[in-house]
Amino acid sequence: MTKLIAIINVIAWSGFWAFGYLALAAEGLTDRQLVIAALLACGGLVTGIIAYMKLVRSAEVSGYARKSNQLDAEMRNRAHAKGTI
Template sequence: MNKLIALICVISWAGFWSFGYLALSASNFEDGQVILAAALAFAGFITGIFAYMWLVRAKPVDYRRVTQGA
């Protein structure tokens, strides 16, 4: 299940960055296309945040092992 959530997280962030770029760099697009790109970027952002938070809560980092070099 964690691999599926991680895959959703990666795809969501990729969609956020790609559609966000399209929305911000649009010069010859119509208003509807820019709004659709911005909405898809927002959906990717929200999905990416929730997927990341799901992963963080599912497997917290044990800082004692990290600092000891185990």
């Protein structure tokens, strides 16, 4: 499943850069074509971010990457009560 998400991530970011470039740099396109290119670039951006975040979480869960330094809810509430955060 992780490999599928990685493939989706690569395709999404490729679409973002390709259609984003078309939307910004292409000359002679109609307004409709520009809107479609911008929407496809936006879709690639959103899909790429979501897929990347899923890959990061799966890497943390599997032990491949270090876990983030975030506090769990209990420790965070204790720190807020002390006023250290």
